[in-house]
Amino acid sequence: MILLDGKAASAALRGELRPRAEEFLKRYGRRMTLAVVLVGDDPASKIYVENKRRACEEVGIRSLNYFLPAETSEGEVCSLLDTLAEDSRVHGILLQLPLPAPLEAERILAHIPTEKDVDGFSAENIGNLIQRLPCLAPCTPSGIMELLKRNGICVRGKRAVVVGRSNIVGRPMAALLLNADATVTVCHSKTVNLREECVRADLLIAAVGKARLIGADMVKEGAVVVDVGMNRVNGKLCGDVDFEAVREKASYLTPVPGGVGPMTIAMLMKNTCDAAERSVRNELFRKIQPISARI
Ligand code: GUN
Numbered sequence: 001m002i003l004l005d006g007k008a009a010s011a012a013l014r015g016e017l018r019p020r021a022e023e024f025l026k027r028y029g030r031r032m033t034l035a036v037v038l039v040g041d042d043p044a045s046k047i048y049v050e051n052k053r054r055a056c057e058e059v060g061i062r063s064l065n066y067f068l069p070a071e072t073s074e075g076e077v078c079s080l081l082d083t084l085a086e087d088s089r090v091h092g093i094l095l096q097l098p099l100p101a102p103l104e105a106e107r108i109l110a111h112i113p114t115e116k117d118v119d120g121f122s123a124e125n126i127g128n129l130i131q132r133l134p135c136l137a138p139c140t141p142s143g144i145m146e147l148l149k150r151n152g153i154c155v156r157g158k159r160a161v162v163v164g165r166s167n168i169v170g171r172p173m174a175a176l177l178l179n180a181d182a183t184v185t186v187c188h189s190k191t192v193n194l195r196e197e198c199v200r201a202d203l204l205i206a207a208v209g210k211a212r213l214i215g216a217d218m219v220k221e222g223a224v225v226v227d228v229g230m231n232r233v234n235g236k237l238c239g240d241v242d243f244e245a246v247r248e249k250a251s252y253l254t255p256v257p258g259g260v261g262p263m264t265i266a267m268l269m270k271n272t273c274d275a276a277e278r279s280v281r282n283e284l285f286r287k288i289q290p291i292s293a294r295i
Contacts, residue, residue, distance in 0.1 A: 001247045002151070004226070004254040006143075009150045010262035013270065014059050020273045021060035024280075031062035032276035034092040034118065034268075035084045039077060040070035040100035044230075049096055055265045061272055064090070070100040074108060081111035088283075091276035092118035094268070097168070115278065118271040121167065129175050136271045141173035143263030144205065144226055145180065151252065153203075153224055156181040161198055163187045163214070163240070164207035169228055173205055194218070206240035216245040225250040228260050 024032050034056055038049050049065065056063035066080060077095075084090050093116045099105050114124040120138040128135035148155060160182040164170035170186060177184045187197050198204055198218040206214045207228035219225060229240030239256030247253055254260055 001250050002252050004147055004151055004224075004252050004259055006147055006254060006259040006262040009147050010143075010266035012150070013146065013263075013266040014055065017059045017266075017269050017273050020277070024273075024276055025060070028280055030089060031060070032092075032272055033062040033064060033090050034094065034272045035064040035066065035090050036094045036096065037066045037068065037077070037080060037084075038096045039068045039072055039103060042098070042100070045096045045098075051265055052094070052268060055269055056272075059269045059273075061269060072103075074103055077103065077108050078111045081108070085111065085113050085116060088279070090116065091279050092116055092268075092272040094119050115282075116275060118268055118275055120172070120271065126167075126172065126175075129172060129179075132179050136275060137176065137267075138168060138172040139267035139271065140169050140207075140228060140260060140264045141176050143267040144173065144228070144260060145176050146267065147226075147254070147260070147263050148203075148224070153252065155203060158182050158202040159185070159200055160203040160205065161185045161187060161201035162205045162207065163194070163198065164205075164209070164228070166207065169207040173207065177203075177205075208240050210240055211238045212240070212242040214241040214246065216242065216249050219246050219249045221249050222251045223249065224252040225254070226260065227254050227256050229256060230261065 021032050036049055036052055038045055053063045053065060081093065084093050093112045095109060097105055109121055112122065114122045117125055117136055120136040125135045129137050155177055160177045162170050162173050165186050165188045174184045174186050185197055187194055191197060195218045199220055201220060201223055203224045204219060205226045209229060209231060211231040211233050225241055225246055227239035227241040231238050237257055
C-alpha cells in the first residue's frame with residue numbers, strides 16, 4: 001500500500017502558488033487578499049481558521065480574519081459580508097462553517113459574490129461545476145482530485161464510489177469525478193447495501209463522518225481509498241476508514257491526519273490566487289471596454 005501523502009502534495013502546491021502571489025504584488029502593488037469570517041468559538045473551526053491564516057502567510061496572501069461573537073445577528077454577519085464583497089482589495093471571502101444556531105448558512109452564504117466565493121459553495125459555482133464550465137470548485141473534493149493527479153492516479157473509466165452526499169464534499173466530489181470520466185455512484189444513509197456498493201469500487205471516497213465505518217470487508221483488493229473523515233474518538237483524530245485493516249487491501253490510502261486535510265487548505269490558496277488574478281483581468285477588461293466601444 002502506498003500512502004497518499006497530503007502534506008507533501010500540499011507543500012508542493014503551496015510552493016507553486018508563492019511565485020504567483022509575488023508576481024501579483026509586483027505587478028499591481030497590492031497583495032492577493034483572503035477574508036475569513038468566523039462566528040462563535042467552535043474549537044475545531046478555530047484551528048481550521050488558524051491553519052488557513054498560516055497557509056496564507058506562507059504563500060504570500062494577505063489574510064483578514066474577522067472573529068464575531070456567537071450572538072452576532074444574521075443582519076450583522078450579512079452586513080460584514082456585503083462590505084467585503086464591495087471592497088475591491090478583497091479577492092476571496094470565506095465564511096467558516098458550521099455557524100452557531102440559529103444562524104442559517106444558506107441565506108448568509110448568498111451574500112458572498114460568486115467571483116469571491118473561494119469555497120465554491122455558491123449556486124452559480126456549483127451550477128458551473130456540474131456543467132463543466134469554469135468555476136471555483138469546493139476545496140476538499142478538488143484537493144482530492146489534485147492529490148490523485150499528483151500520485152499518477154487516473155480516474156477515467158474507473159468505478160468510483162462516494163460515501164456521503166453533503167454539499168461540501170460528497171456532491172461536488174461526484175461532479176468532479178464525473179467530469180474526469182469516472183463511473184460514479186453516490187452512497188448515503190438510505191443506501192440499501194453499503195458494503196456491496198463499496199466493494200465494487202476501484203476508487204472509494206469516504207466522507208460521512210462516522211469513525212471507522214469502512215472496514216476491510218468493504219474494500220476491493222487493490223482499490224484506491226480516500227478518507228475525508230475527521231472524527232474525534234477518545235480525544236484522538238480518526239477517519240471514516242479503519243486504516244489498520246484497510247491498509248492490507250488498498251493499493252493507495254490517505255492517512256488521517258495528513259491526507260485530505262492539508263489538500264483542502266492548499267486548494268483554498270489556489271482558489272484565492274485564481275480569484276485574485278481573475279479580478280484584475282476583469283478590472284482591465286472594464287477599463288478597456290469603453291476604448292474598444294469607440295473604435
Ligand atoms: N467547515 C468544514 N469544512 C469547511 C470548508 O471547506 N469551508 C468552510 N467555509 N467551512 C468548513
